[in-house]
Amino acid sequence: MSEHTDTDGAPDEDGTTSADSESERAVDDETEASSPRAGDDETVESTADEVELTAEETATDAAGADADDSNVDVAAETGTDGDGEADLGSDVSIEGDEATVEDDEDDLLGGIDIETTEEIEVPDRLVDQVIGQDHARDIVKKAAKQRRHVMMIGSPGTGKSMLAKAMSQLLPKEDLQDVLVYHNPDDGNEPKVRTVPAGKGEQIVDAHKEEARKRNQMRSFLMWIIIIAIIGYALFFARSILLGILAAGIVFLVFRYMNRGSDAMIPNLLVNNANQQIAPFEDATGAHAGALLGDVRHDPFQSGGMETPSHDRVEAGAIHKANKGVLFVDEINTLDIRSQQKLMTAIQEGEFSITGQSERSSGAMVQTEPVPTDFIMVAAGNLDAMENMHPALRSRIKGYGYEVYMDDTIEDEAEMRRKYARFVAQEVEKDGRLPHFTEEAVEEIILEARRRAGRKGHLTLKLRDLGGLVRVAGDIARAEDKDFTEREDVLQAKRRSRSIEQQLADNYIERRKDYELTVNTGDVVGRVNGLAVMGEDSGIVMPVMAEVTPSQGPGQVIATGKLQEIAEEAVQNVSAIIKKFSDEDISEKDIHIQFVQSYEGVEGDSASVTVATAVISALEDIPIEQDVAMTGSLSVRGDVLPVGGVTHKIEAAAKSGISRVIIPAANEQDVMIEDEYKDQIEIIPVQHLSEVLEVALAGEPEKDSLVDRLRSITGQALDRQVGRGSPSPQ
Numbered sequence: 001m002s003e004h005t006d007t008d009g010a011p012d013e014d015g016t017t018s019a020d021s022e023s024e025r026a027v028d029d030e031t032e033a034s035s036p037r038a039g040d041d042e043t044v045e046s047t048a049d050e051v052e053l054t055a056e057e058t059a060t061d062a063a064g065a066d067a068d069d070s071n072v073d074v075a076a077e078t079g080t081d082g083d084g085e086a087d088l089g090s091d092v093s094i095e096g097d098e099a100t101v102e103d104d105e106d107d108l109l110g111g112i113d114i115e116t117t118e119e120i121e122v123p124d125r126l127v128d129q130v131i132g133q134d135h136a137r138d139i140v141k142k143a144a145k146q147r148r149h150v151m152m153i154g155s156p157g158t159g160k161s162m163l164a165k166a167m168s169q170l171l172p173k174e175d176l177q178d179v180l181v182y183h184n185p186d187d188g189n190e191p192k193v194r195t196v197p198a199g200k201g202e203q204i205v206d207a208h209k210e211e212a213r214k215r216n217q218m219r220s221f222l223m224w225i226i227i228i229a230i231i232g233y234a235l236f237f238a239r240s241i242l243l244g245i246l247a248a249g250i251v252f253l254v255f256r257y258m259n260r261g262s263d264a265m266i267p268n269l270l271v272n273n274a275n276q277q278i279a280p281f282e283d284a285t286g287a288h289a290g291a292l293l294g295d296v297r298h299d300p301f302q303s304g305g306m307e308t309p310s311h312d313r314v315e316a317g318a319i320h321k322a323n324k325g326v327l328f329v330d331e332i333n334t335l336d337i338r339s340q341q342k343l344m345t346a347i348q349e350g351e352f353s354i355t356g357q358s359e360r361s362s363g364a365m366v367q368t369e370p371v372p373t374d375f376i377m378v379a380a381g382n383l384d385a386m387e388n389m390h391p392a393l394r395s396r397i398k399g400y401g402y403e404v405y406m407d408d409t410i411e412d413e414a415e416m417r418r419k420y421a422r423f424v425a426q427e428v429e430k431d432g433r434l435p436h437f438t439e440e441a442v443e444e445i446i447l448e449a450r451r452r453a454g455r456k457g458h459l460t461l462k463l464r465d466l467g468g469l470v471r472v473a474g475d476i477a478r479a480e481d482k483d484f485t486e487r488e489d490v491l492q493a494k495r496r497s498r499s500i501e502q503q504l505a506d507n508y509i510e511r512r513k514d515y516e517l518t519v520n521t522g523d524v525v526g527r528v529n530g531l532a533v534m535g536e537d538s539g540i541v542m543p544v545m546a547e548v549t550p551s552q553g554p555g556q557v558i559a560t561g562k563l564q565e566i567a568e569e570a571v572q573n574v575s576a577i578i579k580k581f582s583d584e585d586i587s588e589k590d591i592h593i594q595f596v597q598s599y600e601g602v603e604g605d606s607a608s609v610t611v612a613t614a615v616i617s618a619l620e621d622i623p624i625e626q627d628v629a630m631t632g633s634l635s636v637r638g639d640v641l642p643v644g645g646v647t648h649k650i651e652a653a654a655k656s657g658i659s660r661v662i663i664p665a666a667n668e669q670d671v672m673i674e675d676e677y678k679d680q681i682e683i684i685p686v687q688h689l690s691e692v693l694e695v696a697l698a699g700e701p702e703k704d705s706l707v708d709r710l711r712s713i714t715g716q717a718l719d720r721q722v723g724r725g726s727p728s729p730q
């Protein structure tokens with residue numbers, strides 16, 4: 001829309017052809033020294049923009065609460081490299097400790113000295129409260145400045161909507177507008193639309209109401225005079241009270257009708273930003289068409305003087321309410337295609353007429369003049385969302401904005417741990433009812449953040465879940481009337497707030513124990529205790545059995561249920577090696593694989609080492625030790641490759657009474673098992689299938705000759721000792 005102008009001179013997405021828009025962007029980019037956009041070289045981008053942002057922050061951060069950008073100020077003042085002390089507020093002193101705490105992993109609070117989180121100052125601006133996600137945060141700042149759209153892809157609870165909300169706080173409030181819808185005397189079905197600066201809308205409506213009230217007052221006065229005159233005339237001259245009442249009634253109705261007419265002239269304040277302290281943030285996640293695009297209510301009377309004028313029935317949609325602010329749509333692929341197309345039009349044109357969304361209602365007759373929709377769109381979701389999103393909409397966002405992938409974890413450094421301590425303070429303050437956390441309680445939360453990361457030297461950024469733990473712990477402390485949330489409360493919360501998958505997995509392990517289905521002693525040919533993950537945070541022992549039989553025709557891999565594909569892939573991977581060391585030709589055999597009592601939940605190739613071991617055992621008729629469980633992916637040359645969820649898998653093995661577990665050596669650093677399991681299980685990291693067989697197979701000398709053959713054909717010369725006695729990483 002022509003009336004939309006951006007404060008920074010950046011072009012609107014105003015319906016120009018893409019060629020026009022591109023040239024506008026080029027001009028814009030020139031004026032902005034080097035405004036980057038998605039797809040540009042990141043290094044070049046960030047240098048120019050950091051300068052911009054730093055300048056912006058220095059000017060605007062009067063509150064001094066900026067989390068990361070304050071580093072610059074701190075560095076300038078103290079001469080240090082500035083690593084965020086200022087984040088934690090003046091109450092918390094960490095100066096002097098810096099050099100020593102930086103790399104001390106055991107200092108869980110990263111060097112700050114607090115008794116409780118009450119002492120930690122929480123920054124005012126949402127953007128400064130965001131932990132990690134530096135890339136996304138920078139993008140959001142740039143995009144707010146340049147009025148660009150953003151697409152954030154990543155795991156749930158990593159701060160996507162928080163960042164979108166933060167973006168609205170960064171937009172200029174001065175640009176906000178009110179939108180009024182007026183009756184159109186020429187065409188009642190096409191109400192007029194006018195925009196005025198925020199706050200003016202209410203004044204205009206009030207002025208119209210006042211005018212209508214005065215007019216109606218005058219009319220009422222006139223009406224009563226006429227009624228009295230008519231009744232007087234009827235009584236004294238016509239001598240008929242009935243006639244008088246009838247005539248007075250008609251006069252009354254005529255005046256009522258006239259009054260309704262002047263009420264109908266009062267405009268409808270469609271979008272009211274009078275009390276808006278920041279630019280609007282509209283969350284249109286899962287919104288139906290009406291809520292997203294606006295609607296016109298049905299009018300049951302439609303005509304005859306009783307109808308509601310069409311402009312009064314118009315309702316704004318999220319796209320209109322978000323004008324000059326942020327429209328956030330999570331799981332954007334769940335919007336139906338028509339809504340996505342219309343959303344695209346709104347982005348492109350910067351305006352969108354409102355019409356009835358229900359085709360059979362009287363609202364469908366009405367279509368307003370275009371209503372401004374000059375919002376910044378923040379689309380979010382996981383990778384699926386991106387695949388299933390309307391391609392043209394995606395290209396709109398891409399062409400006019402940034403795409404950013406959210407991190408799941410962040411490096412575990414002193415600065416970051418201090419921010420996690422602040423995160424606990426933030427969550428406590430946000431909730432408003434929880435007791436603050438003691439130092440030890442915060443330490444336990446940080447330990448949990450490490451554990452949940454599933455990666456050595458990292459902390460989880462799935463902070464919604466971690467915030468959930470903070471709340472449960474706080475609630476436990478509150479229920480006990482404690483002044484502060486203590487370490488025991490966090491430990492209890494950890495036990496209580498187990499996910500459905502964790503509860504299911506524990507049930508599963510218990511049930512298998514009850515029915516004595518878990519075999520953890522002795523040795524069996526063709527049976528391996530495999531390990532799998534359920535959901536994101538729990539493991540199970542999943543035995544795999546293999547049987548090899550001569551085939552009538554070409555050999556097949558036969559597996560149960562949905563696991564056929566995984567079995568086939570695992571057998572294919574191992575077939576090259578088997579061909580070399582075995583006299584048996586497996587292409588002439590049927591290989592039956594059973595994932596015992598499991599139909600799904602096995603992720604991809606993490607079962608391939610298990611399947612390969614079971615097949616080799618069945619083929620060579622060498623038994624497998626059942627006190628061993630294993631996980632790992634396999635290359636065609638027999639290398640054992642890393643997999644996910646090792647910590648949960650090891651814990652599941654320990655819970656099932658298994659005493660040794662084989663994991664890929666590359667995953668060794670990710671193991672963060674709870675203390676209680678450390679003495680129960682020996683962890684054996686391996687690099688090659690020959691090591692797996694050396695540990696898992698029983699029945700020498702067949703085992704030794706097989707391992708030797710495997711080593712010689714794959715050129716694997718292992719110096720290190722594997723098997724019993726190798727130190728566990730914990």
Ligand SMILES: Nc1ncnc2c1ncn2[C@@H]1O[C@H](COP(=O)(O)OP(=O)(O)OP(=O)(O)O)[C@@H](O)[C@H]1O
Nearest residue numbers: 129130131156157158159160161162330463464467
């Ligand atoms: N990076 C972060 N920094 C600080 N707090 C965070 C962060 N990520 C998540 N949180 C906390 O978790 C809450 C939920 O996060 P948010 O709604 O932004 O996640 P999301 O990525 O949008 O998830 P979803 O896609 O499921 O909606 C936030 O209100 C905040 O308390």
